[in-house]
Amino acid sequence: MTVKAQHTPQMSVEEFEELAAHVAKRFDAVRLEFINGRVGIEGMTDGNHNTIVMWLMRRCMQSRPDLDLYQGRGLRVEKYCKGRARPDGVLVPAAHFAGQGEWASTEGVLLVLEVTSYDSYTDQRDRKEKPLAYGDAGIPFYLLIDRDDASVTLYSDPAPGEGYRRADKRAFGVTLSLPEPLGFDLDTGELKQYAG
Numbered sequence: 001m002t003v004k005a006q007h008t009p010q011m012s013v014e015e016f017e018e019l020a021a022h023v024a025k026r027f028d029a030v031r032l033e034f035i036n037g038r039v040g041i042e043g044m045t046d047g048n049h050n051t052i053v054m055w056l057m058r059r060c061m062q063s064r065p066d067l068d069l070y071q072g073r074g075l076r077v078e079k080y081c082k083g084r085a086r087p088d089g090v091l092v093p094a095a096h097f098a099g100q101g102e103w104a105s106t107e108g109v110l111l112v113l114e115v116t117s118y119d120s121y122t123d124q125r126d127r128k129e130k131p132l133a134y135g136d137a138g139i140p141f142y143l144l145i146d147r148d149d150a151s152v153t154l155y156s157d158p159a160p161g162e163g164y165r166r167a168d169k170r171a172f173g174v175t176l177s178l179p180e181p182l183g184f185d186l187d188t189g190e191l192k193q194y195a196g
Helices: 013-026 047-063 122-136 188-194
Strands: 032-035 038-041 067-070 074-077 083-085 089-093 111-115 141-146 151-159 163-171 175-178 184-187
Touching (some): 047 067, 047 089, 047 111, 047 141, 047 184, 047 188, 074 122, 083 122, 111 122, 122 141, 122 151, 122 163, 151 175, 184 188
Parallel strands (some): 111 141
Antiparallel strands (some): 032 083, 067 089, 074 083, 089 111, 141 151, 151 163, 175 184
C-alpha cells in the first residue's frame, strides 16, 4: 500500500459527528462516513449485499461463537481519531462494544468487513481509502468481498501510515483461511450466487 495523500479536511470531526447525527435522525437509509478528511455517503445495500454479510455472520457463529459480528458499527479510524467509518461488519469478542457510544475505538477489533456496492464511489472508498484507514487504525484484518470481480481479499499486517502490508486476493469458490487470532476457514463457494 502507498502512503495516503494528505487533504485539507472538509470539516472538523466534531462538525461531522453533528452532521451525521442530524442526518441519521432524518433519513433512516443514509449512512455518513468521514475518511481522509472527506464526508462520504455509504452506498445503499441490496439483498445480495445483506445476504453476504449474513453469510459471514453465520460462518463466524459456527466457527467462533465467542465472537460477535456487528453491522454498521461506527468506528473511529485514522490517526488521532480524525476519521469515522461504518463498516458492513465489525468482528470483535462477544459484548465488546457494550457501554460504548456511537463511534467506538478500534482497539480490540479483530476484523472489518466491506462488501462492494454498485455505486460510483465503491472503487475509491472500499478498495483504496478503507484499506489505508483500517490498517492505519491497527485493525488486524480487513476482508473485502468484491462483487465486481467475484473475489475476496484479506488484508493483513497493518502498518501505521501505510495501511496493510499484505493483501491476499482469491476468486469466489476457494477456501480462505483466516489466521489467528481468528483461526477458521471460509468456504467462499456460496458467494458465487450473490456476485450479481
